[in-house]
Amino acid sequence: MIPELGLFALALALVVALAQSIVPMIGAARGDAALMEVGRSAAYVQAALIITAFLCLVQSYVVSDFSVAVVANNSHTLKPMLYKVSGTWGNHEGSMVLWVMILALYGLAVAAFGANLPPSFRARVIAVQGMVGAGFLAFILFTSNPFLRLNPAPAEGAGLNPLLQDPGLAFHPPFLYLGYVGFSIAFSFAIAALIEGRVDPAWARWVRPWTLAAWCALTVGIALGSWWAYYELGWGGFWFWDPVENASLMPWIVGTALLHSATVMEKRDALRSWTVLLAITAFAFALLGTFLVRSGVLTSVHSFAVDPARGVFILCLLIAVIGGGFTLYALRAPTLKGGGIFAPISREGALVLNNLFLVTLCAVVFLGTLYPLLLDAINGTKVSVGPPFFRLTFLPIAAPVLIAAAVGPMLAWKRGDLAGALARLKFAAAFALLIAGIAWAAEGGKPLALAGIAIAAWLVGGAVTDLADRILRGGDAWGRMRALPRSAWGTAMAHAGLGIVVAGITASSAWQAEAVRALRPGEAFDLSGYHFAFERVEEAHGPNYTATRGEFAVTRNGRAVARMEPEKRFYPAERQATTEAAIHTTWLADLYVTLGDKSVDGTWPVHAFHNPLVPWIWTGAIFTALGGVVSLTDRRHRVGAPKRSARAAARA
Amino acid sequence: MTRKQRRLSFLILGMAVLGGAAALTLNAFQDSLVFFYSPTEVATKSLPQGRAVRIGGLVEQGSIKRGAGEVSFRVTDTAKAVDVVYRGQLPDLFREGQGVVCEGVLGSDGTFRASEVLAKHDENYMPREVVDALKKSGRWQEGEKK
Numbered sequence: 001m002i003p004e005l006g007l008f009a010l011a012l013a014l015v016v017a018l019a020q021s022i023v024p025m026i027g028a029a030r031g032d033a034a035l036m037e038v039g040r041s042a043a044y045v046q047a048a049l050i051i052t053a054f055l056c057l058v059q060s061y062v063v064s065d066f067s068v069a070v071v072a073n074n075s076h077t078l079k080p081m082l083y084k085v086s087g088t089w090g091n092h093e094g095s096m097v098l099w100v101m102i103l104a105l106y107g108l109a110v111a112a113f114g115a116n117l118p119p120s121f122r123a124r125v126i127a128v129q130g131m132v133g134a135g136f137l138a139f140i141l142f143t144s145n146p147f148l149r150l151n152p153a154p155a156e157g158a159g160l161n162p163l164l165q166d167p168g169l170a171f172h173p174p175f176l177y178l179g180y181v182g183f184s185i186a187f188s189f190a191i192a193a194l195i196e197g198r199v200d201p202a203w204a205r206w207v208r209p210w211t212l213a214a215w216c217a218l219t220v221g222i223a224l225g226s227w228w229a230y231y232e233l234g235w236g237g238f239w240f241w242d243p244v245e246n247a248s249l250m251p252w253i254v255g256t257a258l259l260h261s262a263t264v265m266e267k268r269d270a271l272r273s274w275t276v277l278l279a280i281t282a283f284a285f286a287l288l289g290t291f292l293v294r295s296g297v298l299t300s301v302h303s304f305a306v307d308p309a310r311g312v313f314i315l316c317l318l319i320a321v322i323g324g325g326f327t328l329y330a331l332r333a334p335t336l337k338g339g340g341i342f343a344p345i346s347r348e349g350a351l352v353l354n355n356l357f358l359v360t361l362c363a364v365v366f367l368g369t370l371y372p373l374l375l376d377a378i379n380g381t382k383v384s385v386g387p388p389f390f391r392l393t394f395l396p397i398a399a400p401v402l403i404a405a406a407v408g409p410m411l412a413w414k415r416g417d418l419a420g421a422l423a424r425l426k427f428a429a430a431f432a433l434l435i436a437g438i439a440w441a442a443e444g445g446k447p448l449a450l451a452g453i454a455i456a457a458w459l460v461g462g463a464v465t466d467l468a469d470r471i472l473r474g475g476d477a478w479g480r481m482r483a484l485p486r487s488a489w490g491t492a493m494a495h496a497g498l499g500i501v502v503a504g505i506t507a508s509s510a511w512q513a514e515a516v517r518a519l520r521p522g523e524a525f526d527l528s529g530y531h532f533a534f535e536r537v538e539e540a541h542g543p544n545y546t547a548t549r550g551e552f553a554v555t556r557n558g559r560a561v562a563r564m565e566p567e568k569r570f571y572p573a574e575r576q577a578t579t580e581a582a583i584h585t586t587w588l589a590d591l592y593v594t595l596g597d598k599s600v601d602g603t604w605p606v607h608a609f610h611n612p613l614v615p616w617i618w619t620g621a622i623f624t625a626l627g628g629v630v631s632l633t634d635r636r637h638r639v640g641a642p643k644r645s646a647r648a649a650a651r652a
Numbered sequence: 653m654t655r656k657q658r659r660l661s662f663l664i665l666g667m668a669v670l671g672g673a674a675a676l677t678l679n680a681f682q683d684s685l686v687f688f689y690s691p692t693e694v695a696t697k698s699l700p701q702g703r704a705v706r707i708g709g710l711v712e713q714g715s716i717k718r719g720a721g722e723v724s725f726r727v728t729d730t731a732k733a734v735d736v737v738y739r740g741q742l743p744d745l746f747r748e749g750q751g752v753v754c755e756g757v758l759g760s761d762g763t764f765r766a767s768e769v770l771a772k773h774d775e776n777y778m779p780r781e782v783v784d785a786l787k788k789s790g791r792w793q794e795g796e797k798k
Contacts, residue, residue: 163744233743234741234744235741341655341658342658343658344658344661344662344665352662353665356662356665356666356669357669360669360670360673363673364673364676364677367677368677371681381687382687382688382706383685383686383687383688384685384686384688384706384755385681385684385685385686386684386686386755388680388683388684389680389681389684389685392676392679392680392683392684393673393676393677393680396672396676397669397672397673397676516739516740576744576745577744578744579741579744594741596741596742597718597742598718599718599719600717600718600719601719605718605740605741607740607741
């Protein structure tokens with residue numbers, strides 16, 4: 001009964017979403033306040049219905065109702081409760097329900113907190129949000145019904161892929177979707193503005209907090225995914241340039257560009273047309289990501305077994321949403337001209353440079369990700385584009401934008417003083433050289449790695465300099481510090497966090513040391529100054545798995561460092577094995593050990609890594625996201641945008 | 653600086669960045685594209701020497717041998733098979749009869765030295781290249797799951 005209720009709620013939500021996409025649009029065109037108000041109510045109702053459907057689905061998982069097909073295929077009675085719940089979105093159907101639920105929640109947020117938006121504009125935003133929602137609800141109902149019943153119901157479920165039974169991955173999809181779907185708000189704002197034919201700094205001020213919130217969630221989501229891949233897949237790496245990873249990186253890059261260009265538009269009323277284009281593009285890449293993951297067109301570690309009808313449906317949605325968006329843009333963009341003038345050397349100029357490089361970066365990732373598909377379509381040649389390609393293209397393009405990121409915030413709006421900014425950054429430059437020197441002394445001279453470390457230190461130094469500069473400019477440092485807008489703190493934190501990420505990526509890629517050994521219990525090996533004694537192998541039991549556990553005593557210069565216990569787990573329900581790496585972190589480096597299957601000669605394959613600074617990648621990413629959150633609490637977002645003049649509002 | 657001059661300077665900068673990126677991309681494509689071959693193609697075509705390629709197919713039944721720190725197995729498209737040697741941790745979903753993709757270099761003795769072995773998260777999923785390779789050798793029925 002509960003699953004039918006869920007299905008009914010979803011179907012009802014589709015009808016409501018259709019009403020939400022049409023009625024307020026007509027209301028806005030006619031200036032009819034009552035019709036516009038329908039959109040808000042519809043947004044509330046649609047969100048309530050989808051939340052109901054989602055909870056129904058969660059309930060089916062929690063009580064293990066195997067008469068529901070997705071539960072039978074993805075759950076098991078012995079699974080711990082956390083994974084029963086997270087199993088809800090651990091498969092295609094459930095994750096799409098989560099997707100539309102988050103979309104509806106964003107629509108609800110606009111309806112609830114958009115009181116400072118002009119009524120007609122808000123009505124249009126809600127209508128566009130409704131259209132996207134209707135498309136995806138139809139997708140769920142027609143191709144991926146999560147409440148499909150099985151008759152007869154199996155006695156036991158097939159279980160969830162054990163790799164997904166992990167806290168990191170339980171929360172990875174919700175954050176990722178909060179990010180992906182959050183860009184739908186920027187998209188809806190852009191479409192509504194194009195329909196109204198007016199884009200101004202107030203628009204940028206409205207769009208920015210939504211984009212920032214989505215961007216923070218996406219940052220956390222990507223970091224969680226990469227962290228999971230690092231400790232769960234047992235390869236010792238954190239990023240594989242896998243198509244699905246790239247699919248989440250592309251909207252992040254465009255979203256980052258959008259944040260920066262929206263600032264220019266808000267402060268200086270320049271880059272109008274460009275910012276609107278980025279708002280549409282960011283969501284386009286979010287949808288493309290969904291398409292790549294859900295259609296299985298690309299070979300990826302994330303590919304699910306898929307039904308081709310789904311890929312075609314999403315492709316059609318993608319074309320409708322993106323094609324519609326870009327067509328509208330092409331028609332209306334010429335009317336968006338205007339805005340402030342600035343010299344190339346200025347804060348605006350630096351942000352344009354940032355955008356130029358970020359968009360290029362995104363284009364390169366796009367090309368590398370889709371090239372195999374393109375080539376296969378043209379002449380059937382099968383190729384794969386792997387890490388070497390991205391190392392050769394991504395890094396050289398990313399480096400200048402990272403270097404510029406420390407300089408940009410030091411430049412004044414409109415006309416900046418580059419020499420002055422660089423002079424103020426002399427401490428940051430000295431810091432970068434110092435850190436690079438230390439790295440050189442400690443690890444030796446790989447020029448590229450040293451450059452990466454120097455850039456990381458430069459970013460952190462630059463962020464600190466920027467803050468110090470603003471605070472120590474005159475007397476009363478304490479007062480200045482308190483008066484400093486939160487957005488300045490946020491920028492500095494985000495840039496410094498990026499520096500920490502760069503340090504982590506550089507050090508762990510350049511100076512990773514590994515050992516592959518075949519050992520018998522009682523034997524030992526050395527790696528990067530650590531001594532790993534392989535003591536014994538034991539059988540262990542978990543709630544829904546059995547494990548072979550190796551025990552290692554790790555010492556350094558005779559002193560005990562850690563006991564490490566990598567496992568090879570076997571999940572009988574899913575008939576699948578997983579590798580549980582043992583990780584010991586000192587925050588300056590990770591020791592990472594995995595155990596393989598016993599060989600015929602009685603030895604155990606042991607793979608160990610010493611990964612310098614690798615925890616910094618996730619710490620830095622979280623710090624960056626926190627910077628976004630701090631910026632989000634800036635006073636100017638709380639007091640809201642200045643009201644448009646009464647005349648302008650009347651014209652709408 | 654007038655609006656026109658400003659626009660021109662940004663246009664030039666933009667072209668420079670895009671041009672640089674295009675050059676980097678083309679250069680990288682030349683060096684780092686990894687081509688895919690089925691076991692039949694490995695047997696019939698000449699593979700680029702010393703260059704990393706991917707091969708894919710099914711892990712032949714009964715062919716997995718775990719030696720000291722090294723695993724060997726055969727990858728087959730049911731028409732032809734290739735011997736593969738791999739040092740390191742095999743993915744958890746690696747098993748006999750399962751579709752795999754291996755990246756590495758073909759030695760002059762005909763043994764493929766894999767640097768990477770990919771199996772998939774989802775046990776019902778078959779890498780697309782493997783499906784095509786099996787189709788070419790005529791052993792793949794549409795709609796067949798495993």
